[in-house]
Amino acid sequence: MEEYALSTVTINIHGGNVQILPNATKAEQHFHFASDETHGCGRSFPTHSWTEEDETRLSFYVGNKEELSTYIATLTACKTAREVGEAVARMCADDPKLTQEQVVKEKFIAVLLPFLTGVGKGKGIDNLRLHINDAWAAYKKGRQKK
Numbered sequence: 001m002e003e004y005a006l007s008t009v010t011i012n013i014h015g016g017n018v019q020i021l022p023n024a025t026k027a028e029q030h031f032h033f034a035s036d037e038t039h040g041c042g043r044s045f046p047t048h049s050w051t052e053e054d055e056t057r058l059s060f061y062v063g064n065k066e067e068l069s070t071y072i073a074t075l076t077a078c079k080t081a082r083e084v085g086e087a088v089a090r091m092c093a094d095d096p097k098l099t100q101e102q103v104v105k106e107k108f109i110a111v112l113l114p115f116l117t118g119v120g121k122g123k124g125i126d127n128l129r130l131h132i133n134d135a136w137a138a139y140k141k142g143r144q145k146k
Contacts, residue, residue, distance in 0.1 A: 050114035057111045063097030075115040081122035084112070085131030089139045100136055104129050 062068050078084045092098045102108055109125050
């Protein structure tokens with residue numbers, strides 16, 4: 001009779017949902033989507049606070065239409081006016097249609113306001129303009145060093 005030495009296996013999992021099925025021959029994952037507000041799970045999720053018209057107004061400034069949803073997601077993730085300034089500076093650097101003169105105008109900043117759902121204080125036009133100018137200056141300074 002043969003004896004086998006037991007091997008020790010350590011698996012460290014940090015976050016997420018993980019199933020370890022050593023004897024499984026296949027795995028399937030199904031996603032079910034519903035067109036109603038409950039999203040098929042019996043509870044409703046909050047919808048965004050901006051309208052399609054708000055997205056259309058922002059799209060006038062964005063040259064790359066595919067990037068529009070990325071810009072909106074970035075703006076909604078901002079928690080402070082400083083983060084908004086940095087996001088707008090990145091938008092200006094990445095999108096040739098946006099200029100530094102455009103992004104500090106009241107008309108452009110007003111278009112951004114519906115997407116700034118995470119920003120509590122400091123959503124005034126002048127405050128946002130200040131942070132956009134600071135972020136753009138820091139971007140240009142960092143670019144000159146390279």
